[in-house]
Amino acid sequence: MTIPPSPLALRPPGGARQLPGPLADAVLGAALAAHRDGTLPELLRRRPRTTRWVVRRLLQPVLDCGGDALRGAQGEVLALQWLLAWAVAQLRPDGQPGFADIGREAWLERTSWRPMLAVMCHHGFAPVQAFPDRFRARADESPADHLCGLWSVGPSTYYRYLDKGRRQLAELLLAPTCERLLSLRDAMQRRAWALLGLEEPAARREWHHTLARRALVEPAPAAALWHLLQAGDAAGFLQALQRFRVELGHDLFVDALIERLNALPLATRQRAELCLAQAALARIRGQDERERQAYEQAQRIAAAAGDRLMQGVVCGELGKFFEPRDGERAFACYQDSAEFLRRAGVADGPARDGPHEGLRAYVVTLVRLGWLHVLRNDPCSKAVLESAEALRSALDDETLAQLEQAWGEYCRRAGELRTALEHKHRALNLYERLGDTQAIVKTWCNLALLYGDTKDYPRAIEYSERVLTLAERSPVEPETVASTHLNLGSTYFWQERWDEAIEQYAAGLARAEAARLEVLVGRAHYNLAEAYYKRFQAEGRADDESRGDTHAALGQIVWAREGDAGAVAATRGLKAEILGPREGSHVDRLLPGEWAAHRGEMVEVEHERARLAMPLAPEEHVRAHLAIARAYLAIAAQEREAALALVERHGLAGGFVAELDALRATFDRTLTREQRLAACWREQAAALLDDERRAALLDRLIDAGFVGKSGYAELCGVSLATASKHLGLLTQLGLLRQTGKGPSTRYLLADPGAPSAG
Numbered sequence: 001m002t003i004p005p006s007p008l009a010l011r012p013p014g015g016a017r018q019l020p021g022p023l024a025d026a027v028l029g030a031a032l033a034a035h036r037d038g039t040l041p042e043l044l045r046r047r048p049r050t051t052r053w054v055v056r057r058l059l060q061p062v063l064d065c066g067g068d069a070l071r072g073a074q075g076e077v078l079a080l081q082w083l084l085a086w087a088v089a090q091l092r093p094d095g096q097p098g099f100a101d102i103g104r105e106a107w108l109e110r111t112s113w114r115p116m117l118a119v120m121c122h123h124g125f126a127p128v129q130a131f132p133d134r135f136r137a138r139a140d141e142s143p144a145d146h147l148c149g150l151w152s153v154g155p156s157t158y159y160r161y162l163d164k165g166r167r168q169l170a171e172l173l174l175a176p177t178c179e180r181l182l183s184l185r186d187a188m189q190r191r192a193w194a195l196l197g198l199e200e201p202a203a204r205r206e207w208h209h210t211l212a213r214r215a216l217v218e219p220a221p222a223a224a225l226w227h228l229l230q231a232g233d234a235a236g237f238l239q240a241l242q243r244f245r246v247e248l249g250h251d252l253f254v255d256a257l258i259e260r261l262n263a264l265p266l267a268t269r270q271r272a273e274l275c276l277a278q279a280a281l282a283r284i285r286g287q288d289e290r291e292r293q294a295y296e297q298a299q300r301i302a303a304a305a306g307d308r309l310m311q312g313v314v315c316g317e318l319g320k321f322f323e324p325r326d327g328e329r330a331f332a333c334y335q336d337s338a339e340f341l342r343r344a345g346v347a348d349g350p351a352r353d354g355p356h357e358g359l360r361a362y363v364v365t366l367v368r369l370g371w372l373h374v375l376r377n378d379p380c381s382k383a384v385l386e387s388a389e390a391l392r393s394a395l396d397d398e399t400l401a402q403l404e405q406a407w408g409e410y411c412r413r414a415g416e417l418r419t420a421l422e423h424k425h426r427a428l429n430l431y432e433r434l435g436d437t438q439a440i441v442k443t444w445c446n447l448a449l450l451y452g453d454t455k456d457y458p459r460a461i462e463y464s465e466r467v468l469t470l471a472e473r474s475p476v477e478p479e480t481v482a483s484t485h486l487n488l489g490s491t492y493f494w495q496e497r498w499d500e501a502i503e504q505y506a507a508g509l510a511r512a513e514a515a516r517l518e519v520l521v522g523r524a525h526y527n528l529a530e531a532y533y534k535r536f537q538a539e540g541r542a543d544d545e546s547r548g549d550t551h552a553a554l555g556q557i558v559w560a561r562e563g564d565a566g567a568v569a570a571t572r573g574l575k576a577e578i579l580g581p582r583e584g585s586h587v588d589r590l591l592p593g594e595w596a597a598h599r600g601e602m603v604e605v606e607h608e609r610a611r612l613a614m615p616l617a618p619e620e621h622v623r624a625h626l627a628i629a630r631a632y633l634a635i636a637a638q639e640r641e642a643a644l645a646l647v648e649r650h651g652l653a654g655g656f657v658a659e660l661d662a663l664r665a666t667f668d669r670t671l672t673r674e675q676r677l678a679a680c681w682r683e684q685a686a687a688l689l690d691d692e693r694r695a696a697l698l699d700r701l702i703d704a705g706f707v708g709k710s711g712y713a714e715l716c717g718v719s720l721a722t723a724s725k726h727l728g729l730l731t732q733l734g735l736l737r738q739t740g741k742g743p744s745t746r747y748l749l750a751d752p753g754a755p756s757a758g
Helices: 021-037 040-046 050-070 072-089 104-108 111-122 143-151 155-174 178-196 201-217 221-230 234-243 253-262 268-285 288-305 308-322 327-343 359-375 381-389 397-413 417-434 437-453 457-473 478-494 498-515 518-539 542-562 565-572 593-597 599-612 618-650 657-670 673-684 691-704 709-716 720-732
Strands: 736-739 746-749
Touching: 021 040, 021 072, 021 155, 040 072, 050 072, 050 178, 050 201, 050 221, 072 111, 072 155, 072 178, 104 111, 104 143, 111 143, 111 155, 143 155, 178 253, 201 221, 201 234, 221 234, 221 253, 234 253, 234 268, 253 268, 268 288, 268 308, 288 308, 308 327, 308 359, 327 359, 359 381, 359 397, 381 397, 397 417, 397 437, 417 437, 437 457, 437 478, 457 478, 478 498, 478 518, 498 518, 518 542, 518 565, 542 565, 565 599, 599 618, 618 657, 673 691, 691 709, 691 746, 709 720, 720 736, 720 746
Parallel strands: none
Antiparallel strands: 736 746
16 A cells, blocks of 8 residues: 655646756757758757757657658658747737738737747748838848838847747747647648648548557557547547556646547546546646546536446546545445446356456456455455456456456465465566556565565565656656555564664655545554664664654554554554564454454454453453443444445345344343433434434433433423423333422433333
8 A cells, every 4th residue: 555745746738848948949049040041951960969859849749740741850850840830920919820911010010010020031931021112122131121121120129029039939839838739739730631631531530540559559648649639539548548647647738638528529438437537647646636526527427327337437446546545435435336337237257249348347346345355454355356356267467467466465464475476476477568667666566565574675675666766767656656665664674774664664654644645644653653662672762762652643543533443452552562573463464354344342352351361350350341242232233234234225124124123132132221221212202302412311311310391401402391391292102200299390211111100
């Protein structure tokens, strides 16, 4: 499990890094001069390093659109000519494309046009238009002299206009907006179609599909998205967007392409898939709220269409969103996903004509459910994973790899470390075959943890460093980076390298807190407390004990917020135990069934059993027995409520009447007096008192033994007249007994089922 760091800065539109200003300005000036002199090919050949580095980044959108039309050196020169001409035309104040239809007033009177006209004419994009009535130019007149004559200005003023135009041009090319980039690509696409003679829509679509396939292989994700969009292939666009979500996640231009896709007449399911793709981009960008909103929008679309298959897919994605944030909610989402997919008819394996569209989603949900059971050390994870294993023959490599990952973690926690390594390496081989960089990196992270368990520390460190090194050079999902810090810290911990362990744990905690992923925040606090206590034990540093106390306290707060009573208890007892080698009580080992399902209650039972074994006073033994009884009653109540929730959810009440009645009879025989009173009052007085007032009244009656009219009015927030009426009704129902008369009237508790005193 891992935690993403704070949001990363988005790259400029187009995905390229911002170019160094002075260098780019110099290269742009040289390119304009070469265009004027007709020496662009020589420019590209003469400066193969600096110039081509800058030019290729400026040209990338043009080359993406041109495809075969702009291959090779000649194509690159043509692309640069197209780019410069487009950029200069973008300086037109009227926003029209090209250099035609510039009116007399713009040429002669409007000073706002002069920077653009100076650049256009000075660098040879279009000639100066003749206005003999204003200025008669010689045949060999330079553009600068001609424009000075038309505008009646000196050379210094003219060159100020020219410099201003160049600055505007540099800003436009070096820091383009998404709107400018779309305009550029549209213009370049039209030029490419014209150059290749692609007049028919069908021919254009085929050509774009060919270029998209090539871009997906290279890979060039932005180019692939552009060509798929031009081909009108929404399904291919969405698939590519999901596949390259990490590479594209920090490119603002992708949002503009998504907006264009969203404007097309998409099918309902495709609109939901587009929301999922936007959620994936938000996840890469660390935009938690936007990610959640995108999932919820997809959920609304699928629900409105009654598309159970898509509802199942969306619930599965929501489960992944909540996994590092709220384990219980993630578990519920995966259960909903499995139920929707089962209703969609994908749970019985592939159809005769091949695997069903949602089968992969169903198996992925089973794998994630099994994974969560594994993380709880719940042995029932094996049954869930075996259900997924039964569908292995119908799975693609990506889903198989996920299944191998889950089996690897199950075997690790079961103590079968060699088998776990085999599963993890099979998953790694599958991901390498698929070329899925992010999954490969996650598997490295898992292998680092597993090699630490086998005490092969050099390999554990090697795999961790692979992840962290790659994360410095290219995008890696934040959760993976944070988990690697925690796993590397564990490796150092087992080598008793306390300083390095604490450093890595702290790095993992910082990333976890920045991303507000509570589960890993809790794990990091636990690990830091453990490391500080061990260093205190080994070296006696005075402040380590207090630091350990701080992290243990913070960890308990996190686990309590998450509702994990077992983790709270484990963290609370950490200092007393001063954890040594974990063999025998490993935090990542499968638990007995009841421990996995009711860990908090079983921790309490074990604690009280230990007290019973001690020579304590009889009163303490009584309290221990009562505490054990309460824990088992809580377990029974939880199981009953889980059954009732399923009965209500699936409309099964008619089939379980006898079983529920028998269970109720068992409960009635074992209920305490307070519980019987609460059940009786809830059944008979629900219409008269809400839950809060009813509970408060019962507490008063049990503690004091009676209540008067004024006390009832104060407690329940009613008038004296209403209190008198209520008390009379409760007496008639047999819940109270009236004693005394007048001011001395009191109302006592009646035993459940006792006859009325009335």
